[in-house]
Amino acid sequence: MTKFSTIKGFADLFEPDSTVFSMLEQTALRVFGSYGYKELRVPILEYTDLFCRSIGTETDVVQKEMFTFPDRKGRMLTMRPEATAGIMRAYIEGGCPNREGVSKLFSYGPMFRYERPQKGRMRQFHQLDCECLGAHEPQADAEVIFMLMRFLQEAGLEGLRLELNTLGCRECRPAYRESLTRYLEGLDTDKLCENCRRRMATNPLRVLDCKEPGCKALTENAPTIGESVCEPCREHFGSVKSLLDAENVPYELNSRLVRGLDYYMRTTFEVISSSIGAQGSVAGGGRYDGLVSQLGGPDMPGIGFACGMERLALMLQEKEQPVQRPDFYIACQAPEAPATAVRLAQRLRESGLAGELSFAAKSLKSQMRLASKNAARFCLLLGETELQEHSVTIKNMDTSEQVSVAFDALPAWAQSVS
């Protein structure tokens, strides 16, 4: 028999990793909820076109990272590589633009990208996603960033850096793009890496984001978009910055923060950790005012972010997680004891306690060991004597004190120890 294994880049999540994930989800529900965000659950499969139209056909994500396949009728489907597109589709399809001024939507779940796995990067990974739709005001930008930073803090994460940039808008970006292209063409383009020479034609802004030392040096004095944005964009960005300043949210301006998805404009931001390997970006987002109309909806502005749960988990794993102690463990010492124990355990759980029992009457020693290993507070012994007397012997595992408690008195005992 050949053994099955997970698909490359897909992972099983056992304790305690799974607990870290549910803790993050609970924290997200609580924090995002306090800002008025409502949870939205969307499918993980969408028509391929949705992602091409939103993310952009020239991006790496669309060109080489999507899990795409035809269904039984030949329609092209894609396992979502990010959440925003699906949420926008649902937002439009659900008629939200017509009945709400501002929609605040929050979602989380698995995403899929066909990339080479490495630390902090899986083919199936998980993101927390927030989208604020219908507000073009800089206050919305600031609130989204406040909320993200607040969430990260509540989740217990430290040592993070917030980077901020503006990408201009439909009005001013084409002009900047052109002047950047002119600048790049004036350089010794042979010294640029192969990728960047291609990017010059497809997406010149990404040349600025290149990590190759040669490209970095060559483009050091390139015009920045911050200098070239139009007056409304400049004002918008200024307001966002002063709102962050007023709340003492520290950030660094990074004029090269371009981001990989085409729909971003104006404010973009990224939260980076330096402690989890090469893939240090834990959250990223920005404004995408043209996206809703691009997908066939009305002209609604939007801003949001995605937060990578695996990367947060990597940071949290370095910290000790508190252990949950079960209240009881029932050790069985007579062949007929487990049948009674399973029912006694039910009564105890009804009384609000948590615990387990031994399904079989094995050696008492091994059962006590198990109780001890599970860090149970009390070990209940059920043997011949106890069955005859309709009672259990209860041992406090911390003090080693023992008492005898009648079956009927167990709810009262449970009360006394809870």
Place this chain on the structure above:
RNA sequence: GCGGAUGUAGCUCAGUUGGCAGAGCACCUGGUUGUGGUCCAGGUGGUUGUGGGUUCGAUCCCCAUCAUUCGCCCCA
């Protein structure tokens, strides 16, 4: 798609100029006929990732392949 590292017990890893496959942890049993954590004694557990090659003989050397992992690219 490209580059490096690593595959030996459930886990973490030793090992041999090529000669019977090891330790710690975990697990089980006993020391204690019904009492855990410490201690002591014993025990279960391996086609040395897979397939070839060299050799009297390969876990070790060579080739291929698969997997894992770190990095590049890119992204959360």
